[in-house]
Amino acid sequence: MNRIYNFNAGPAILPLDVLQEVQAELLDFRGSGMSILEISHRSKEFQAVLDDTKADIAELLHLPADYGICFMAGGGTLQFSCVPWNFLLPGTVGAYAVTGSFSDKALAEAEKVGETAVVYSSKESGYDRVPRPDEIRLPERCAYLHITGNNTIEGTEYSVYPETGSVPLIADMSSDILSRPFPVEKFSLIYAGVQKNIGPAGAVLVIAKKDFLEGRSDKIPVMMNYETIMKKDSTYNTPPVFAIYIVGKVVRWLKEHGGLVEREKVNRAKAELVYDALDAHPEFYRGKAARDSRSLMNVTFNLPTKELEAAFVEAAKKYNMGGLKGHRSVGGIRASIYNAMPVEGCQTLADFMEDFWKKNR
Numbered sequence: 001m002n003r004i005y006n007f008n009a010g011p012a013i014l015p016l017d018v019l020q021e022v023q024a025e026l027l028d029f030r031g032s033g034m035s036i037l038e039i040s041h042r043s044k045e046f047q048a049v050l051d052d053t054k055a056d057i058a059e060l061l062h063l064p065a066d067y068g069i070c071f072m073a074g075g076g077t078l079q080f081s082c083v084p085w086n087f088l089l090p091g092t093v094g095a096y097a098v099t100g101s102f103s104d105k106a107l108a109e110a111e112k113v114g115e116t117a118v119v120y121s122s123k124e125s126g127y128d129r130v131p132r133p134d135e136i137r138l139p140e141r142c143a144y145l146h147i148t149g150n151n152t153i154e155g156t157e158y159s160v161y162p163e164t165g166s167v168p169l170i171a172d173m174s175s176d177i178l179s180r181p182f183p184v185e186k187f188s189l190i191y192a193g194v195q196k197n198i199g200p201a202g203a204v205l206v207i208a209k210k211d212f213l214e215g216r217s218d219k220i221p222v223m224m225n226y227e228t229i230m231k232k233d234s235t236y237n238t239p240p241v242f243a244i245y246i247v248g249k250v251v252r253w254l255k256e257h258g259g260l261v262e263r264e265k266v267n268r269a270k271a272e273l274v275y276d277a278l279d280a281h282p283e284f285y286r287g288k289a290a291r292d293s294r295s296l297m298n299v300t301f302n303l304p305t306k307e308l309e310a311a312f313v314e315a316a317k318k319y320n321m322g323g324l325k326g327h328r329s330v331g332g333i334r335a336s337i338y339n340a341m342p343v344e345g346c347q348t349l350a351d352f353m354e355d356f357w358k359k360n361r
């Protein structure tokens with residue numbers, strides 16, 4: 001067996017321990033005589049998986065009691081529509097901080113539903129940064145402020161979140177959820193496609209203040225209605241059982257490895273290795289993100305030419321590293337170093353970067 005250091009942006013690397021556990025119990029799940037792939041979503045076995053997964057997430061986040069957790073389908077992208085369908089009422093304005101192509105897509109879906117305002121955009125400078133709190137002014141009649149916690153394609157991330165007072169703050173945390181502790185009580189709703197940091201494709205984790213979801217329009221399509229999905233404990237219809245089961249294993253793994261405080265330490269150490277390699281030769285490795293907006297999850301940079309970038313990706317394969325090509329919309333190099341990427345993966349990349357610079361400067 002040869003497993004590479006997988007730097008793909010999503011679906012992405014999962015802990016090897018988790019994959020091995022899944023393999024070991026694939027044919028007979030907890031003595032049920034069935035695979036998890038075959039059991040009913042209404043079985044007591046699956047209900048236990050769901051309960052444990054939610055409890056572990058709540059524990060990791062120190063989630064206040066007035067918040068709920070549910071899983072939905074449709075990816076991060078369906079959430080772009082769910083947010084305005086649930087919360088953007090006539091006469092109110094949905095505010096968007098546009099810091100990358102995913103926030104731009106979220107805005108586009110809201111524009112189909114109601115009135116919006118772009119309260120910040122770094123588009124002009126190539127989405128190289130996120131706003132400081134004092135750069136955001138909210139409009140009158142503001143329904144919510146929507147932010148993208150980590151910009152997966154561009155490689156930027158909030159370290160300080162905007163202050164919104166009584167206006168609900170909503171965040172897309174698809175690529176940074178559970179990567180470090182954060183003040184969850186600042187948010188009315190958080191959503192995260194799980195396939196970046198905490199699972200495989202197929203499920204979206206939603207964490208929300210329960211009273212924020214209640215009493216919304218009865219015209220909301222049922223699969224997009226947060227209140228319904230939350231009240232039915234993610235099983236209004238058949239949820240993505242297998243994806244939730246794997247999220248359950250990943251969050252258990254996070255707990256067993258010191259929780260989010262320890263995860264932040266490890267993730268910072270990993271990011272530092274790669275950014276230090278970048279900063280050692282700034283004329284050769286050109287970081288895309290402004291320093292104060294650098295992501296701990298996705299490190300993005302260019303080399304002097306497209307040919308060198310292609311050669312970099314090819315040469316990295318010989319050192320057992322894959323997935324380093326930047327997103328097709330922006331090119332360049334992107335190293336995604338999510339929770340499950342071990343320190344050795346980042347050390348290998350950093351050593352390789354020094355070596356590649358020596359040979360190609």
Ligand SMILES: *Cc1c(COP(=O)(O)O)cnc(C)c1O
Nearest residue numbers: 075076077102152172174175193
């Ligand atoms: C990947 C990603 C999305 C889109 O997720 P899908 O599950 O492919 O719809 C949205 N937002 C962010 C921040 C992402 O990284």
